[in-house]
Amino acid sequence: MHFDFDAGRQDISEHPFTTNFNSNDVRVTTRIDENDLANMTWSCIHEGGHALYEQGLPLEQYGLPLGEYCSLSIHESQSRLWENCIGRSLPFWEFQYPLLQKIFPTQLNDISVDLFYRGINKVIPSLIRTEADELTYHFHVMIRYEIEKKLIEGSIQAKDIPAIWNEYYEKNLGLTVPDDRKGCLQDVHWSHGSFGYFATYSIGSLYSAQIWNSIKTENTQVEKQLREGNSYPVFEWLTKNIFPYGRYYNSSELCKQATGEILNTEYFIEYIIDKYNPLYKI
Numbered sequence: 001m002h003f004d005f006d007a008g009r010q011d012i013s014e015h016p017f018t019t020n021f022n023s024n025d026v027r028v029t030t031r032i033d034e035n036d037l038a039n040m041t042w043s044c045i046h047e048g049g050h051a052l053y054e055q056g057l058p059l060e061q062y063g064l065p066l067g068e069y070c071s072l073s074i075h076e077s078q079s080r081l082w083e084n085c086i087g088r089s090l091p092f093w094e095f096q097y098p099l100l101q102k103i104f105p106t107q108l109n110d111i112s113v114d115l116f117y118r119g120i121n122k123v124i125p126s127l128i129r130t131e132a133d134e135l136t137y138h139f140h141v142m143i144r145y146e147i148e149k150k151l152i153e154g155s156i157q158a159k160d161i162p163a164i165w166n167e168y169y170e171k172n173l174g175l176t177v178p179d180d181r182k183g184c185l186q187d188v189h190w191s192h193g194s195f196g197y198f199a200t201y202s203i204g205s206l207y208s209a210q211i212w213n214s215i216k217t218e219n220t221q222v223e224k225q226l227r228e229g230n231s232y233p234v235f236e237w238l239t240k241n242i243f244p245y246g247r248y249y250n251s252s253e254l255c256k257q258a259t260g261e262i263l264n265t266e267y268f269i270e271y272i273i274d275k276y277n278p279l280y281k282i
Contacts, residue, residue: 002235016043018050026054049082056243066246076204085212095229125173143168144198209268214259
């Protein structure tokens with residue numbers, strides 16, 4: 001992904017996150033479940049997308065608006081682009097998968113790359129947002145958004161959250177939440193005051209599909225390059241079209257500057273249909 005380890009590091013935490021002190025000191029964290037490869041892998045890629053954005057901001061503008069990220073939605077567009085459009089794509093794994101098989105020969109040697117690709121894109125309801133597939137993921141966001149609205153309007157109190165959370169997961173995802181650790185305490189956002197953040201994950205996913213479409217339109221060889229293990233053209237496009245502008249533009253303006261139009265949800269719909277119709281033989 002071209003993360004600069006001379007300007008950052010990676011560590012372990014209970015909840016994956018990225019933090020930075022300037023573009024020369026960007027730190028990513030992840031958690032690991034030794035019985036679940038996915039638990040770590042796509043969180044690392046997701047946080048790597050955040051980190052690339054922070055490392056790409058103009059250092060000479062540090063402390064000023066031009067040295068800060070455009071918005072949380074644009075920030076999440078970077079993480080979701082790398083996590084899903086690239087990190088869950090077949091071209092990316094056609095090169096990377098043999099390397100993964102060397103690391104896990106016992107587990108993966110008899111698994112083809114096509115089967116692996118289908119496995120990492122399996123759509124199934126799950127309890128943990130950061131580990132959700134890219135379709136049911138948005139139910140996790142919606143549930144948090146609905147709870148946030150009730151908290152802000154004053155119709156519920158903090159003590160009501162566990163029961164409402166569990167009710168919404170049963171209603172929307174058909175899941176029984178076993179405990180609060182796998183329920184309402186799994187995210188750090190509310191505890192440190194980040195109300196209104198969760199919607200940016202879905203908005204960022206919409207932006208990411210539009211950005212990915214522009215990358216593929218401008219560089220028709222990009223998927224071939226990924227198959228050859230070369231993700232630099234993606235990084236280069238972002239370095240040119242997203243990173244250097246800081247807060248010079250707002251989100252809509254930056255999207256139009258980079259892709260030619262403001263946010264258009266049709267790109268996400270097309271991306272999902274093009275990806276999952278063949279996977280599920282729809």
